[in-house]
Amino acid sequence: MRKQEVTIYDVAREAKVSMATVSRVVNGNSNVRKETRERVEEVIKRLNYQPNAVAQGLASKKTTTVGLIVPELTNLYFAELSKGIDDIALLYKYNIIISSIENRLMKEDQVIQSLLNKQVDGVIYMSNRLPKEVVDAFQRTNTPVVLAGTKDSREELPSVTIDYKKADTEALNLMFNDGKKNLGIVVGDEDAIVNSDNRILAYKKFLKDHNLTEEHIYTNVHDYSDGYNLYSQLVKDGVDGVIVTRDSSAVGILNSAMDAGKKIPEDLEIVTASATQIASVVRPALTTIKQPLYDMGAVAMRMLTKLMDGEEVDDTHIELPYELVKKQSTLNQ
Amino acid sequence: MRKQEVTIYDVAREAKVSMATVSRVVNGNSNVRKETRERVEEVIKRLNYQPNAVAQGLASKKTTTVGLIVPELTNLYFAELSKGIDDIALLYKYNIIISSIENRLMKEDQVIQSLLNKQVDGVIYMSNRLPKEVVDAFQRTNTPVVLAGTKDSREELPSVTIDYKKADTEALNLMFNDGKKNLGIVVGDEDAIVNSDNRILAYKKFLKDHNLTEEHIYTNVHDYSDGYNLYSQLVKDGVDGVIVTRDSSAVGILNSAMDAGKKIPEDLEIVTASATQIASVVRPALTTIKQPLYDMGAVAMRMLTKLMDGEEVDDTHIELPYELVKKQSTLNQ
DNA sequence: TTGAAAGCGCTAACAA
């Protein structure tokens, strides 16, 4: 960071006004006479003055920067959420500092602390791993936080999600109506609230409501190869219909089945719960619970702007509509 | 950004030293007596003092923040590059401000200006759209820049790439040896240097060297549906082997062919030039020019840290090795 | 080894 070439002071001198007036012009304060404003603007343009955002941040205590905490960079689920966030951030002129927490050099609360040290005005948190320390860390600060695509166990933090229970129940019902009676569920982190308190509960309730007794819950299935390897276990367990939270795991299961010469959906129905691009390009295409990821990100960011502006937000737990999109991995009878 | 609760001043008072000494302790300056250091550290811990990075940035003129400019958030190619960048950034304690330029609210040079106003210490630029204004904007500043996975036309800016000409030639050769004599190339932005000055040149040279006269260059094919729609044109043109720069376009072509009942690779060979996850999960799996995306990002970020530290960098145009991975979309005879 | 003090570039009372 070189010595700044032209500062507000240079503009003030050149335009024969005080720094305060230049500051007012820069910030669009209306208390400036038209002619003065124009003169200052002319000088700003002539000198190509660019305000130093760091100095602005220090003086005003607002950095117009928000922190984004994401589990992995290379997961389209989070990328699509991020895109919605990014578009709204741009609209409201916020920059985004992105922090992934897959690298175990830094734990969640350290990442948050680092963001807070940078004086971000707000944070959007997308991991469904939400340990108590993290919730505490957020609650200790006055910096607003919004959860996107996840929630905390006591629903204390603002969040934007879909109705996971309802969505999963609908998906299970689809497979049940196709005649599949040995249903399973495949999730990533088992301790994630979205899983433990929503998806898995819904699954158990579904079994109970339909007098199905065989419970098949598979946890810690995170990626393509986890899914690929899981398939043989599904066969062993006689599972004939499965709901999978992660697209790449679902595709792993699919390919493993195909490679084993099995028929999808006849031998095994698959419903995936994310609907990123990867779920739609494989053949047979996967039936999905289509979460409105872009919108979820956008709504979360919009809520955050309100929180950062100190506005009242009436509903801090927003559930967006999802869609069950029937493709080729279910019979859809 | 609330009023900061505990500042360097509080620590100084409590530890009965000056702010300067606290600053030295915080920054690991060795000119502090051991006992003094320990006393200060104790107070820091007790008060839970966290330095304000914005104030540090203003005073020291270093923000330990780098800007990342990426064409799209939802493209695994850039996500994998970003992951390499992120890991090295974390190692060197830099934060990342990410800016996508897909949203046309802001042009490239405005995005760059916004980053410079935030006083980033360096920038990594990943778009292969590199208009003259952008190169100029970079050269006007003293802020170091590294291009990752792309280069500027006059190769003035530091970059990390692979040897695109060599890679494409090798891919074309593979198809040629499989008996395909009506080869085509499918690219995204035709004016991207990587395409115009590298891939397309290599393609033309290959045709010439092998006395092939029919030139099939398809430009502006950006995504899955562009690829899907292009397929009928390929058929019309009698193309029997094609090299595609983007994975999603390649998968579009593949699926379009499959849906039309064609055989891949018998009717059409496909080689894709990125090798993201999407290319490996489709069936038949795509033969790819496997770019070491993670490494490219990591090397680019490492180079940037050197540049930011004012170190001499001997080689500012690094080409990393790629690998031609033969899968099911080529005959491989 | 330590401290005093000037300043980084800006904002925001407050006064005029």
Add this chain to the structure above:
DNA sequence: TTGTTAGCGCTTTCAA
């Protein structure tokens, strides 16, 4: 409508 002035919280000479 404009200017004066005191910070924002820290780093960094310079002197002791």
